[in-house]
Each structure stands twice: as structure tokens, then as C-alpha cells.
Amino acid sequence: MNTVELLALTGGVGGAKLALGLQALLPDDRLACLVNTGDDFDHLGMHISPDIDTLLYTLAGESNQVAGWGRADETWAFMAMLGRMGGPTWFQLGDSDLALHVERTRRLQRGDRLTEVTAHFAACLGIAARILPMSDTAVRTEVLTDSTSLGFQDYFVRLRAEPTLRAVQFRGHESATLTHEALEAITSPSLKAIIICPSNPYLSIDPILSVPGLAATLRRSGVPIVAVSPLIGGRAVKGPTAKIMSELGVPVTPAAIAAHYRGIIDGLVIDIADENDRDACGLPTLVVRTLMETLQDRITLAEQTVAFAQTLPRR
Amino acid sequence: MNTVELLALTGGVGGAKLALGLQALLPDDRLACLVNTGDDFDHLGMHISPDIDTLLYTLAGESNQVAGWGRADETWAFMAMLGRMGGPTWFQLGDSDLALHVERTRRLQRGDRLTEVTAHFAACLGIAARILPMSDTAVRTEVLTDSTSLGFQDYFVRLRAEPTLRAVQFRGHESATLTHEALEAITSPSLKAIIICPSNPYLSIDPILSVPGLAATLRRSGVPIVAVSPLIGGRAVKGPTAKIMSELGVPVTPAAIAAHYRGIIDGLVIDIADENDRDACGLPTLVVRTLMETLQDRITLAEQTVAFAQTLPRR
Numbered sequence: 001m002n003t004v005e006l007l008a009l010t011g012g013v014g015g016a017k018l019a020l021g022l023q024a025l026l027p028d029d030r031l032a033c034l035v036n037t038g039d040d041f042d043h044l045g046m047h048i049s050p051d052i053d054t055l056l057y058t059l060a061g062e063s064n065q066v067a068g069w070g071r072a073d074e075t076w077a078f079m080a081m082l083g084r085m086g087g088p089t090w091f092q093l094g095d096s097d098l099a100l101h102v103e104r105t106r107r108l109q110r111g112d113r114l115t116e117v118t119a120h121f122a123a124c125l126g127i128a129a130r131i132l133p134m135s136d137t138a139v140r141t142e143v144l145t146d147s148t149s150l151g152f153q154d155y156f157v158r159l160r161a162e163p164t165l166r167a168v169q170f171r172g173h174e175s176a177t178l179t180h181e182a183l184e185a186i187t188s189p190s191l192k193a194i195i196i197c198p199s200n201p202y203l204s205i206d207p208i209l210s211v212p213g214l215a216a217t218l219r220r221s222g223v224p225i226v227a228v229s230p231l232i233g234g235r236a237v238k239g240p241t242a243k244i245m246s247e248l249g250v251p252v253t254p255a256a257i258a259a260h261y262r263g264i265i266d267g268l269v270i271d272i273a274d275e276n277d278r279d280a281c282g283l284p285t286l287v288v289r290t291l292m293e294t295l296q297d298r299i300t301l302a303e304q305t306v307a308f309a310q311t312l313p314r315r
Numbered sequence: 316m317n318t319v320e321l322l323a324l325t326g327g328v329g330g331a332k333l334a335l336g337l338q339a340l341l342p343d344d345r346l347a348c349l350v351n352t353g354d355d356f357d358h359l360g361m362h363i364s365p366d367i368d369t370l371l372y373t374l375a376g377e378s379n380q381v382a383g384w385g386r387a388d389e390t391w392a393f394m395a396m397l398g399r400m401g402g403p404t405w406f407q408l409g410d411s412d413l414a415l416h417v418e419r420t421r422r423l424q425r426g427d428r429l430t431e432v433t434a435h436f437a438a439c440l441g442i443a444a445r446i447l448p449m450s451d452t453a454v455r456t457e458v459l460t461d462s463t464s465l466g467f468q469d470y471f472v473r474l475r476a477e478p479t480l481r482a483v484q485f486r487g488h489e490s491a492t493l494t495h496e497a498l499e500a501i502t503s504p505s506l507k508a509i510i511i512c513p514s515n516p517y518l519s520i521d522p523i524l525s526v527p528g529l530a531a532t533l534r535r536s537g538v539p540i541v542a543v544s545p546l547i548g549g550r551a552v553k554g555p556t557a558k559i560m561s562e563l564g565v566p567v568t569p570a571a572i573a574a575h576y577r578g579i580i581d582g583l584v585i586d587i588a589d590e591n592d593r594d595a596c597g598l599p600t601l602v603v604r605t606l607m608e609t610l611q612d613r614i615t616l617a618e619q620t621v622a623f624a625q626t627l628p629r630r
Contacts, residue, residue, distance in 0.1 A: 045360050045421065074392075075392045077390045077410035078410045078414050081411040081412075081415070082414040082417065082418055084439055084440075085414055085415060085439050086439055087414065087417065087418040088421075094392075095393045095396075095410040096393065096395070096396040097396075098396075099396035099397040099399075099402065100396070100400060102359050102393075102402065103401070103402040105359075105360055106403075124399055124400050
């Protein structure tokens, strides 16, 4: 049944917050989330999909609200013992979290697609929304610095996003294909809007948009596409978005976000702290509070964003 | 430095108890344990070595005394989540235990030998004794029933050793080789005795003896070889030894154990409950209490067994 009404493009933590708000509006399979898998990597023999897991845990109500990543009530016995045994401990793997990596790897190795594994996990966690990997093909985000090319997790986790970023590339993207599940969501006759969540545009949303044909398919859907700016007053709530924009020589402003998404989006939601930048955006903007501290903040921003999208003309 | 004075052949739980007693006598690298790896298997992408891990945990003082397997103070968050995610839960993997499987697999895949990985783990756990896999070559114990051939863990764990056993085979044993570490231990000029621990002769000791050249090398060492019977009054303390002997049409007696090890051992330690069977054994026997309930029981039996071995003539 092709009943998708809202499609969200999202990376991990920041995007998942808005996705949770959207889920409160559409608490069934009318919500679809197209999720970045450029951060996926193989570690200790396991296929790890950090953004998909963040979506799963967040939409299941099992995410760690304090840490901002991982599971609530996580335990760390595996990690402590791995450290004692001289194993690599730079990437934190909670005891429960580990089960998803192990079981995902097992299912992928027997031939299941990542989309199928993700749908299975979502069902196990009682999530009705469709959590769709951007592709079942491996696309790997790499960060180019002045001297080297770093795998995403190497850059982001091991080196704490400290190296200066000069460019980003999505290895393998040219041969990636849209899944039929993603295509079904984008082409749903009931689709009302596409929301680009306030994830890092360069590291979380661009990998999704790098899948050949995806951006054009989004445009052809005919529904309004609205992005929520990840910036508040020249800073990102979490993560290196602002630092990266500076390193790329881009002003840390909503106008730069608008320019980045030009040709894709029809409207931009920006924070009240950035109201002065509104006119520079050059497209319809909604100015609201975008900081999502409480669940109600998430729901309110979701409502405002969807309502704003409805005011924009269908193409 | 080739200083090995005692060599113990052992499987998991029962054998590890005596190994712990031997470690109390020789709390350094003068004790070597040659361990069954016929139970090893690949599960969820990991190389699991149950008997080696039991030795590691036992000699480190971190084994679960109540369960009789696994680690003390183990937690089970991974397993609970794996079950929620629809993964296979027939083989229990504790959160801390899991770290050894993951790290072992990582090291094997980068080219370390199982013997090297095991030595590394032992060092991490503060164990001075040499814990030596019977071979670095894969040997896999299989149980033949009336209708089928079962992998060891399938038979032992998943089917709880319930199928009737008709024969045991050690797949791959003909191409297995002794490691130079094992050879060094067996040929140590300081070697005083070789102890076959009270493990299951058919499922835990025979795989070790199936490594080509091993039995002959043990004999050529010239030191007394003594086995400790795993039976007490016609029953095994733990595990299916007695059931298997019945299924193989062998009397459940120390004399049958003696016959099984004929040509290998020079003496047998039997329990006081089996004293009447002493003469039927047909070789020197020591009759003592073999039930190891306390640490002192383990140490006493180790002392008695080593002292008994010293009374037997060098060949």
C-alpha cells in the first residue's frame, strides 16, 4: 500500500529529532525517512549503519537523550572487555547496540538487502514509519583534508572532526541505485511534502542527494521540498556543520544553506536568531524557533514545517 | 625459555578445574595446557573457542562458578537485544565474553595464529600459564547419530546432547599440525609429567589426540602420562560422558576409561566411589576423592595427581 504522505531526508541525531516530531504527526507508515548511509562502515567484522540506528532508536523512543547518540540505558561491558583484550576502542559499541550490528551483518551476509534488514529491525522495535536507506549500494563518505583522504568515521569519531575539511566525496555513489522502496515513497500519490531535516548538509544530506537520479526524482514528485536549516545564529546545535562551512569558505548563514540546496528546495525554515538573514535566502522562508529541546519542540517544529510546506505551490 | 614442567591436556569446564589446581602448584609459565579446539565454531561471523575461553576465564579467576561456564558477573544485554531483533539465541553470548570472540576474529583475520591470539589474551588476563590450542589448523568435532552428522555445538548446545551418539569424527584432523609452541612444551627438558584432565574422553580429549603425531610425541617425551577419570560411581560430574559411553556400548567404568587411553597413559586416577573397579583397570591407579567442589579440592587433586605421576617410572 503506497500511502506515504511525508518523506524526510535525514542523517543522524539532529535530523532524527525532527523525524520524531514528524512521527508524532503521522504515527504510521505514512511517514517515510530516507536515511544517509554514507557513514556506514565495516568495523570489527560488522556492518555498522550509524544514522539508520539513530533513527531506529529515536523513533522507537529508545535513544539516549543525554549523550545525543546511542541507546538509553546502554551498558558497556563489551567495550570494557574489548579494551582489556587490546582491541580497538575508538568507536563506542554499547552492549545492546552491538546486537543490531551483529544481526545486520548476519542478514546482509545471507543476502538480505540493507532496506529489508532495516524494515525488519523497525518492525521489531515497533516502529510504523518506513526507515529507508538512501541506497542498498555501498556509498562511503570520505573527507579530503590538505594531506589525505579520511573515511567518515575516522574523521568524525576517531579524529573528532578536527582535521580541516577541504572537500567531501561519496565513494561509490556513481553506481548507487535508488531502491524500489525509496522510489515508491517518493512517487507516492499521497505525498504532500518532502522535508530535508536539519542534519549536516555536507556530510549527512549530500550523500543522499549523491545517489544518481535521486534529486531529479524528488523534483519530479511535484510536492514542495522544504529544508530546515541546521544553523542557529551562526552555529550548529551539534556537530561540525559551522566549522565545515568556514573551512569551505562559505558564510555560516541560512542564505548559504539556501544556496547549497538551490535547485532542490522550495522553501527554508530558519531560526528566529537568523531572522535578519531572511531576505538573503532568496526563497520563501519560515522563521520559527528551531532548537528542539523537548519532545513538544520536535512536534511543534514538525507541524510548523509541514504547514509551511503546504503554503508553497505544487510545482 | 623452555621451562615447562607440567603439561595438561584439557577440554572445558571439568578439565579447567584441575588446570586451576595445577596452576596453584606452578603459578608461572612452567604449566602448559594443551586445549581442545574441536568445539570451535563460527557463529554470527565470529570465531568462538569455547574450551580455550573456559581455560582463560578459569585460570584468570573470572569464571562463573555457579553456571559452570562463562564469566562471573556476566551481563546479557546483547543477548536480550539480539532476541528482540530476531537473531539466533540458542548459543548464549555474554556481553563481556563477546569481546573475546570479536577481538579473536579480528586478529585471526589479520593473520595472527590462534596460538598467538590465545597467548595475547592470557597475558591481558594476567595468566602466566601457557594456554596452547591443540593446533592452529581447524579441526571440527562432529557427532554422528543414526540419521545425521551434527556439528559439535549443534549437538551439544542446541540439541543439549540429546541425540544418540554413534560415533565421533574430527573433521580436518588429518591435515592438522602441532604448533611449535605445543611441541616446545611437550619436549621441554624440564617436563615432569603429562596430565590428562577429567574432561570428556570422546569429545574433549580425543580431538587433541587426533592431531597427527601428537600421541606419539607425548609418548616420546619419556615422562609419565596420567589421566584423571571423569567418572564418579558410574556417572560424570557434568556433561554427557556417561550417556555417551552407554550409547557407544562401553561400560561406564574407570576400566573402560583405562582401556580407552591404552597405549597413551601410564596411570589412572579414579574416584573412591570406583575403588572396586581398581584392579580391572590393568594399570597403576590412584584412588582418591576426585570431586572438585572447592578451590582446595582442585589443588589437592592436582597435588595428588602430580605426586602419583612421580611414582611412575620414566619410560
